[in-house]
Amino acid sequence: MATDSTADAGETYEALVEHVTRMTNVGNAAGLLNWDQQVMMPDAGTPARSQQTAALSAVHHEMLTDDDLADSLDALDGADLDDEQAAVVREVRREHERATRVPGDLVEEISETSSNALPVWQEAKREDDFEQFAPTLEKLVELKREYAEHIDPDRDPYAVLFEEYEPYLGLDTAERVLERLRDELVPLIDEISDSDADLASPFEGTYDEAAQEELVRDALDTLGYDWDRGRLDTAPHPFSMGTQFDARVTTRFTPEDPLDALGSTIHEFGHATYTQGLPQEHYGTPLGESRDLSVHESQSRLWENHVGRSRPFMDLFAPTVNDHLGTDVSSRELYEAANQIYPDNLIRVEADELTYHLHIILRFEIERDLISGDLDVSEVPQVWNDKMDEYLDVRPDSDSEGCLQDIHWTNGAFGYFPTYSLGSVLAAQIFAAAEDDLGGLDEDVRAGEFDPLREWLVENVHRHGCRYTTDDLVREATGEAFTADHFLDYARGKFGDLYGL
Incomplete structure (x- = not known):
């Protein structure tokens, strides 16, 4: 028979999974908008698409930094979880801890700047003119430096950014x-x-x-x-x-x-x-x-x-x-x-x-x-x-x-x-x-x-x-x-x- 603490941990874990699944669906919806922008969207659609992707990024960030999610992770710290459950908690905790250190308005600004950067880059490439793209690139570099500094101001910012894509090899x-x-x-x-x-x-x-x-x-x-x-x-x-x-x-x-x-x-x-x-x-x-x-x-x-x-x-x-x-x-x-x-x-x-x-x-x-x-x-x-x-x-x-x-x-x-x-x-x-x-x-x-x-x-x-x-x-x-x-x-x-x- 399960103890009360085991039952509580099970309920907390299920609540965490439900939250993470909703959050993942928001991210996947943003992915489909990105696919559409690169494959099918009319050229003039960028202004609206930039706002749409920025809004979804903000919602995703809010869900990832949500206090209820933080409480669930705290409650599961040291809980008796099986290997698969422990892996889910490990991965969610890593993303949550990184995200909570980054202000939501910065996440939204990076998303909107990135979306607006696409047509700028396309035009600069078409015109063979790096100077057209340089101010946008400089802005993105500044934003990503700021992003890395929020996550860990004492580490090499590039190492912090590398972990966005490869978190464990180093x-x-x-x-x-x-x-x-x-x-x-x-x-x-x-x-x-x-x-x-x-x-x-x-x-x-x-x-x-x-x-x-x-x-x-x-x-x-x-x-x-x-x-x-x-x-x-x-x-x-x-x-x-x-x-x-x-x-x-x-x-x-x-x-x-x-x-x-x-x-x-x-x-x-x-x-x-x-x-x-x-x-x-x-x-x-x-x-x-x-x-x-x-x-x-x-x-x-x-x-x-x-x-x-x-x-x-x-x-x-x-x-x-x-x-x-x-x-x-x-x-x-x-x-x-x-x-x-x-x-x-x-x-x-x-x-x-x-x-x-x-x-x-x-x-x-x-x-x-x-x-x-x-x-x-x-x-x-x-x-x-x-x-x-x-x-x-x-x-x-x-x-x-x-x-x-x-x-x-x-x-x-x-x-x-x-x-x-x-x-x-x-x-x-x-x-x-x-x-x-x-x-x-x-x-x-x-x-x-x-x-x-x-x-x-x-x-x-x-x-x-x-x-x-x-x-x-x-x-x-x-x-x-x-x-x-x-x-x-x-x-x-x-x-x-x-x-x-």
Whole structure:
């Protein structure tokens, strides 16, 4: 028979879950408005949309900092909870404690400024004029510094902001991994650049958008995307968003390069299949939410690179490519085209699998210095171009190809970029663990059998939601601590073979 204190704790926990579920629904509604703004909203809709998203952000913040929620968390401190309940309380308490330190009017101001920043950035990029965007960026930097200072005035503000996206691995881990990638990938890329291998694209001319869309829809079908809980649209900057009941993907089409749409669609499929794999019975609570952006990115990179850019997948999918595009391309040609290394590429989202990380390191270093005050906003174009020259031996001719190419800073998403590389590193570690457990993944992919891998990922990653911290989830899924070893071994092996190193 339950004691009164146990019964009280149970009632308090249920009240907390009810509150958190309502709060989550507010956040998910804001997410749908953001999706609409990037995909379908008329251009003139920004003024109203800015107020709408700001209002929802304010409501969400009020619910997260609510006194009743604080009382519930206090009452559950030290209570006899099972592991899943303790995980929910841990995650809610972490978010609550951070949020209570930030004034609601600052949260609303950041949201409204971010929403208004989107069309400013779009116009500045269109006009190739960073100075148009500079005042908005400066305002966002100031607001996010203030945000970090409210949370913890005694810590590095960038470390505080990084924890918005990766709360458990720590900035020191991110810095250590990024430095190792820089130190080991730069010489590998130099070797590739000096090699005699010629991995030319087999595609010539342009390819109709409708044909490309049919191609990527076939790819989503092949991989097992659940259309009953998703949809495909286009966006200037492809992204995925949603819940386990509605996980949407977007892509974009480049007339001269159909592999760009194929790669970006498979990438977003990885995000969406993670979201669709979250436990439905825990919707609205941390147990039904993705762990963090590093883990989320690991799922997109796993499907994009370890599956979609693999030779077995090209063996499977080459006939489909040829059917839709009217080409006669071999699987080997597709494999080589999908894995070309071209350091002279200026655009991150079009970068190859290796040089991509130098794009991330560049952005990480710039935004870290912006937040710390070591770099002025007016200096961003020059520093950006200098770092591109240093890391990739290429220099942008325009701001549009340089510091205006990404959308993230319009959202005030400082601290986001490192999770891309952390996710790629984790993808290799998780894929190696899946291969060890399942065996024969190459044969499965070549045969179009993706259920074993997808089900393994659901069992070992997706179904846990936020039950584990990031480092504990990595250990649960792979049996070892987070490490870059698997990624670097994979990179040396794959590209060494392709380029005859």
